[in-house]
Amino acid sequence: MQKSLHIDPSKCTSCLQCEMACSFENYGVFNNSLSRIKVFDFHHTGAKVPYTCTQCDEAWCMHACPVEAIKLDKDNGAKVVFEDVCVGCKVCTIACPFGTVNYVAETGKVQKCDLCGGNPACAEACPTGAITYVDANWTGLDRMRQWADKLGNQPA
Amino acid sequence: MAWTRKILRVNLTDRTTKSEPLNMEWANDYLGQRGLATKYLVSEIDPKVDPLSPDNKIIWATGPLTGTMASTGGRYSVVTKGPLTGAIACSNSGGYFGAELKFAGWDMVIIEGRASSPVYLSIQNDKVEIRDASHLWGKTVWETEETLKSEHQDPQVRVSCIGRTGEAGVLYAAIVNDLHRAAGRSGVGAVAGSKNLKALVVRGTLGVGNLANPKEFMKVTFEKKKILKENAVTGQGLPTYGTQVLMNVINEIGAMPTRNHKDVQFEGARKISAEAMHEPRESDGKAQLVNNQGCFGCTIACGRISKIDQTHYTVVNSPKYWGATGGLEYEAAWSLGCANGVDDIEALQYANMLCNEDGFDPISFGATIGAVMELYEMGVLTKEEIGIEAPFGSARALTFLVEQTARGEGFGKIVGLGSKRLCEKYGHPELSMSVKGQEFPAYDARGVQGMGLTYATSNRGACHLRSYTISSEVLGIPVKTDPHTTEGKPALVKAFQDATAVVDSSGLCVFTTFAWALSDIQPQLQAACEGDWSMEKLDLMGERIWNMERQFNNAAGFTRKDDDLPPRLKTEAAKAGPAKGLVSGIDKMIPEYYELRGWDSEGRPTAETVARLGL
Numbered sequence: 214m215q216k217s218l219h220i221d222p223s224k225c226t227s228c229l230q231c232e233m234a235c236s237f238e239n240y241g242v243f244n245n246s247l248s249r250i251k252v253f254d255f256h257h258t259g260a261k262v263p264y265t266c267t268q269c270d271e272a273w274c275m276h277a278c279p280v281e282a283i284k285l286d287k288d289n290g291a292k293v294v295f296e297d298v299c300v301g302c303k304v305c306t307i308a309c310p311f312g313t314v315n316y317v318a319e320t321g322k323v324q325k326c327d328l329c330g331g332n333p334a335c336a337e338a339c340p341t342g343a344i345t346y347v348d349a350n351w352t353g354l355d356r357m358r359q360w361a362d363k364l365g366n367q368p369a
Numbered sequence: 370m371a372w373t374r375k376i377l378r379v380n381l382t383d384r385t386t387k388s389e390p391l392n393m394e395w396a397n398d399y400l401g402q403r404g405l406a407t408k409y410l411v412s413e414i415d416p417k418v419d420p421l422s423p424d425n426k427i428i429w430a431t432g433p434l435t436g437t438m439a440s441t442g443g444r445y446s447v448v449t450k451g452p453l454t455g456a457i458a459c460s461n462s463g464g465y466f467g468a469e470l471k472f473a474g475w476d477m478v479i480i481e482g483r484a485s486s487p488v489y490l491s492i493q494n495d496k497v498e499i500r501d502a503s504h505l506w507g508k509t510v511w512e513t514e515e516t517l518k519s520e521h522q523d524p525q526v527r528v529s530c531i532g533r534t535g536e537a538g539v540l541y542a543a544i545v546n547d548l549h550r551a552a553g554r555s556g557v558g559a560v561a562g563s564k565n566l567k568a569l570v571v572r573g574t575l576g577v578g579n580l581a582n583p584k585e586f587m588k589v590t591f592e593k594k595k596i597l598k599e600n601a602v603t604g605q606g607l608p609t610y611g612t613q614v615l616m617n618v619i620n621e622i623g624a625m626p627t628r629n630h631k632d633v634q635f636e637g638a639r640k641i642s643a644e645a646m647h648e649p650r651e652s653d654g655k656a657q658l659v660n661n662q663g664c665f666g667c668t669i670a671c672g673r674i675s676k677i678d679q680t681h682y683t684v685v686n687s688p689k690y691w692g693a694t695g696g697l698e699y700e701a702a703w704s705l706g707c708a709n710g711v712d713d714i715e716a717l718q719y720a721n722m723l724c725n726e727d728g729f730d731p732i733s734f735g736a737t738i739g740a741v742m743e744l745y746e747m748g749v750l751t752k753e754e755i756g757i758e759a760p761f762g763s764a765r766a767l768t769f770l771v772e773q774t775a776r777g778e779g780f781g782k783i784v785g786l787g788s789k790r791l792c793e794k795y796g797h798p799e800l801s802m803s804v805k806g807q808e809f810p811a812y813d814a815r816g817v818q819g820m821g822l823t824y825a826t827s828n829r830g831a832c833h834l835r836s837y838t839i840s841s842e843v844l845g846i847p848v849k850t851d852p853h854t855t856e857g858k859p860a861l862v863k864a865f866q867d868a869t870a871v872v873d874s875s876g877l878c879v880f881t882t883f884a885w886a887l888s889d890i891q892p893q894l895q896a897a898c899e900g901d902w903s904m905e906k907l908d909l910m911g912e913r914i915w916n917m918e919r920q921f922n923n924a925a926g927f928t929r930k931d932d933d934l935p936p937r938l939k940t941e942a943a944k945a946g947p948a949k950g951l952v953s954g955i956d957k958m959i960p961e962y963y964e965l966r967g968w969d970s971e972g973r974p975t976a977e978t979v980a981r982l983g984l
Contacts, residue, residue, distance in 0.1 A: 223660075226608075226660075226661055226662050226663035226667075226670035226672075227662055227663060228663030228664070228665070228666055228667050228668060228670060229465070229665055229666060230438060230666060230668065233437070233438045233666065234438065236576060237438065237583075237587070240576075241578060241583065242576040242577065242578035243436055243437050243438060243472075243576055243577045243578070244472060244574065244575065244576020244577070244578075245468075245472070245576075246472070246525075246573075246574040246576070247574075247576065254662075256548065256692065256693065256694070257692035257693055258659075258692070258693055259659035259660050259662075259674040259676070259693030261660075261662065338438070340440075340594060340598065340668035340670075341670075
C-alpha cells in the first residue's frame with residue numbers, strides 16, 4: 214500500500230515541531246531554515262498551514278532535471294534528490310508549480326521532501342494530527358467518516 | 370551542548386558590538402535564560418543604578434532548551450533592573466523570537482549604554498549591525514514589525530521591539546515579539562526605550578545542534594510530550610479554553626479581585642470567560658475566538674487567536690483591527706475586566722489589542738485603571754481631570770484610557786506611571802493594589818492565602834508566575850492544599866519559587882508544570898546538556914537563583930517592609946463567596962518563610978545561606 218502525507222490545516226497550531234523534526238531527521242540539527250516542510254501563519258485570518266511536497270506522479274521537478282538527480286522511490290512514491298548527482302542548476306525549483314523543491318546555498322544542492330524513506334518525521338512529531346501519513350488512496354477517509362457520522366448518528 | 374556558548378555584547382553609547390564566549394562555569398551554576406542572565410546583570414551593574422539611565426543594562430536571554438524539540442522550548446527572557454519597581458526585572462516571552470536568536474548562534478544579547486539617537490539591532494547569524502531607527506521611532510509594535518520585514522526583504526525575520534509606550538517611558542511598557550507575544554511585566558520596554566533601542570531583528574539559520582545525547586533527547590522529549598497530551602489541563606483545558614479556563618473557576622472560589630480588590634467575585638465573569646469567547650455573537654453570528662496557537666515548539670497551544678466584533682463602537686471605523694490577532698488570556702481578561710468591573714468582552718479585546726499594538730502590560734494597565742475608577746468614585750479624580758466619566762464598569766472609560774495611554778496623551782500620561790505613583794500623586798497610596806510597585810495579577814490573596822505570600826515575596830514585585838500556588842491550592846497539582854489556610858504555605862511557596870526559577874532558566878514554559886514535575890524536566894536537560902544535571906543540583910540551583918535575585922533587591926534598597934501587601938487585603942475581609950470573612954494572613958507567613966529560606970528577620974540571606982548556595 215502506498216501512503217502519502219495528508220495535511221489538515223484546521224488542526225495546525227503553528228508549533229513548528231514538524232519543521233524541527235524534518236531538519237533533525239535530515240541534518241541532525243534543529244534548524245527550521247533547513248526544513249522541507251514549512252508552516253505558514255496567516256496573521257490576519259488566523260489560518261496556519263503546513264505545506265510540503267505532495268510527490269506528484271508526473272513530477273515536474275523529476276522531468277525537468279537535466280542530470281536525473283531526482284528519482285522515484287518505488288516503495289513509497291517519493292521523488293528523491295540524489296545529492297551526489299545534483300549539480301545545483303535549480304531548474305527543478307523553477308519547474309515545480311508549488312515551490313516545494315528548494316536550493317540550499319550551504320550545500321550547493323536542492324532539497325525536497327523524500328518522505329524520510331517511508332516514515333516521515335514531521336507526521337510523527339505533529340502533536341495535533343494536522344500532518345498524518347495515511348493510505349494514499351484514502352486520504353479522504355477521515356473526512357468521509359466525519360460526514361458519515363453526521364449522516365448516520367443524528368439524534369432521532 | 371545545548372548552549373551556543375556565545376554572547377553578543379552591544380554597547381549603544383560607543384556603537385560597538387562584540388562576540389564573547391559564554392561563561393560556562395556560570396552556565397553550570399545558573400543554567401541559562403533567567404538564572405544566567407541575572408547572574409550577568411548582577412555582576413555588571415550597580416544595584417542602585419537608575420533603571421532608565423545608560424548605566425543600567427538589558428539582556429535578551431535564551432535557555433539551553435530554547436530552539437529544541439522539547440515541548441515549549443522556544444522561550445526567552447528579558448532581564449534588567451525594572452523601572453516600575455526598582456527591583457530585578459525578568460520578563461519571559463514565547464512566540465518564535467527566542468528560538469530564532471538561538472538559531473542565529475547566540476545564547477544572549479547584553480545591551481549597554483544609550484544610543485544618541487534611535488537605533489535597532491540587526492542580527493543575521495554572525496552579522497550584527499546597529500542600524501538607524503529614526504524612521505521607526507513613533508511607530509507601533511505592529512507598524513515596526515511590518516516595516517522591518519519589508520526593509521529587510523525577508524518575511525522570515527523575527528522582531529522583538531517596543532511600541533510608543535516604551536519610547537515614552539510608560540513604566541510598565543513591554544517588549545513584544547511576533548506581534549502579540551510579550552516580555553510583558555515590570556517595564557522592560559521602558560528600559561529599551563531609555564536606551565533609544567527600538568528593536569532586535571533576527572534571522573538565524575545555524576540551528577541548534579550538538580546536544581549531549583541527541584538520541585536520548587529525542588526519546589525523552591517524545592515521552593514527555595505524551596504526558597502533556599494526556600494531562601487534563603495541558604492536553605484539554607489549555608488548548609481548548611486557553612488560560613481563560615480559569616475565569617469561572619477562580620470566580621466561583623471567591624478569589625477574583627474585583628473593582629480594585631473591593632470585591633472577590635465579579636458578577637460579569639461569565640460574560641468575559643473562555644466559554645463566552647466560544648459563543649456566537651448576536652451581531653455577526655461568529656465567536657470571538659478563531660482558533661488556538663502554539664508558541665515555538667509548544668505542544669500545548671494555549672494561545673488565543675481572536676477577531677473582534679467589527680460593529681463594536683471601538684473599531685467600527687477602524688478596519689485595521691478587524692483581522693485575527695492575539696486574543697484574551699485570563700490575566701488580561703481579569704485586569705481589563707474584573708479589576709474595573711467591565712463585562713463588555715469586545716471592549717476587553719480592544720484594550721488587549723492596543724496593549725499588544727503599542728507594547729504595554731495589560732495587567733499593570735488594567736489594575737491601574739481599577740485604582741483610577743475607585744479614585745473617581747471617591748470624588749478624588751474628576752471627569753475634567755480624566756477626560757471622561759470613569760465609574761467602575763465603564764467600558765467607555767477603559768477604552769478611552771487605553772487609547773490615551775497607548776498614545777501618551779492627556780491623562781494617559783498619568784496612567785502610564787502605574788498605580789503606585791498614581792495613587793501617591795492623588796494622596797491615596799493605600800489604594801494601589803501592588804507589591805514593590807508592581808500590580809497584582811488575577812488571584813485574590815484573601816481567597817488563596819499562598820498567593821499572598823507569593824506576591825509579597827516575589828523578586829520582581831507582585832506576580833503570579835514566580836510561584837503559582839494556584840496549582841496546589843485550587844487545582845490540586847501536585848497535591849491539594851486548603852486555599853484558606855496559611856499553614857504550610859511558606860514551604861509551598863518556597864518550593865514553587867525554587868522550581869519555577871529552574872523552569873524559567875531552561876528555555877521551557879512554566880505552563881508545562883501543570884503536567885510535569887521538575888523531575889520530568891531534569892532528564893530533558895540531562896540529555897541536552899553536558900555534565901551532571903541531577904535533581905539535587907537543580908533544586909539547589911533554583912534556590913541559588915532565587916537568593917541571587919533577593920540579594921540584588923536587598924542591595925538596591927528593599928527591606929522587610931517591602932515584603933508586604935496593601936492594607937486592604939489585610940484588614941478588609943472578603944465580602945462573599947467561600948472565602949467570606951477572610952483577610953490575608955501575610956504577617957503570619959513572612960517570619961516562617963524567612964526562616965525556611967535561611968534569611969534573617971530583615972529578609973537578608975544569612976552568611977550560612979550564602980555559603981551553602983555558593984553565592
